[in-house]
Amino acid sequence: MNLKFLDKLISNKKFLGFRIKNYLRKKVIKEQKPEENEIRGHLEKAEHNLQFVKDNLRIGYLDWCITGCYYAVYHSALALILKKGYSSKNHDATLCVLIKEYYGVGVDKKDIELINKFYLDYQDLLFYIHSKQKRQDSTYSSSYKFDKKEVENLRVKSIEFVNKVRELIK
Numbered sequence: 001m002n003l004k005f006l007d008k009l010i011s012n013k014k015f016l017g018f019r020i021k022n023y024l025r026k027k028v029i030k031e032q033k034p035e036e037n038e039i040r041g042h043l044e045k046a047e048h049n050l051q052f053v054k055d056n057l058r059i060g061y062l063d064w065c066i067t068g069c070y071y072a073v074y075h076s077a078l079a080l081i082l083k084k085g086y087s088s089k090n091h092d093a094t095l096c097v098l099i100k101e102y103y104g105v106g107v108d109k110k111d112i113e114l115i116n117k118f119y120l121d122y123q124d125l126l127f128y129i130h131s132k133q134k135r136q137d138s139t140y141s142s143s144y145k146f147d148k149k150e151v152e153n154l155r156v157k158s159i160e161f162v163n164k165v166r167e168l169i170k
Contacts, residue, residue: 013140023093042079069158076165
């Protein structure tokens with residue numbers, strides 16, 4: 001998803017609502033009772049991916065590190081939306097629910113308290129998009145050489161995002 005489209009989702013509630021309604025109609029997003037075991041499973045999968053990244057960074061598989069960072073962030077995002085009663089099988093749909101539920105649009109008192117402590121701001125959403133794009137580059141391009149500093153920076157941001165999600169879910 002490009003940044004212009006992301007900005008439109010963030011700034012236009014009606015457009016965001018239309019997108020979510022369309023995803024619900026097509027069953028790309030489903031309403032689902034939050035299940036603590038499944039939420040915990042997504043967070044454990046995120047931690048597993050972070051360990052995978054740490055191990056592979058040491059031995060030099062930087063392309064797989066980028067993919068691991070992406071999946072750590074994505075599983076964390078799935079845990080967040082499940083906490084709000086949704087499941088998703090699509091990255092853009094997941095992002096729409098994240099914006100709706102965690103970007104300060106139409107949240108209740110409980111949400112405000114959570115967000116006040118660990119606010120998912122615009123940069124976190126941009127990071128989510130950025131890591132998705134990096135994952136596509138590393139998975140589908142013929143290039144496999146990436147800057148180790150860039151990958152380490154992505155790993156640190158992934159850890160920060162997963163930690164923020166853990167706090168939001170508490």
